Amino acid sequence: MKILIYILMAGALVLMIYNATQLNFDALLEGESKTAISLILAGLSCIILLLILLLSKKIEEKKKNS
Numbered sequence: 001m002k003i004l005i006y007i008l009m010a011g012a013l014v015l016m017i018y019n020a021t022q023l024n025f026d027a028l029l030e031g032e033s034k035t036a037i038s039l040i041l042a043g044l045s046c047i048i049l050l051l052i053l054l055l056s057k058k059i060e061e062k063k064k065n066s
Contacts, residue, residue: 001057002054002057005050005053005054008046008050009046009047009050009051012043012044012046012047012050013043013047015039015043016039016040016043016044019036019037019039019040019043020036020040022035022036023036023037
């Protein structure tokens, strides 16, 4: 499960980097830049949720071993 979480986090990071290259800084909220910003935020929220899942798994392990 840990490996899958890390793979998903790496995939989200790669997609965030790719979308960062698609940004047009002259018009950030127009056209493809708007889509790229929303996908960067989606990738960031995905990473945050996966970190929360990873943390909850660690807490579950500690509680199970106690």
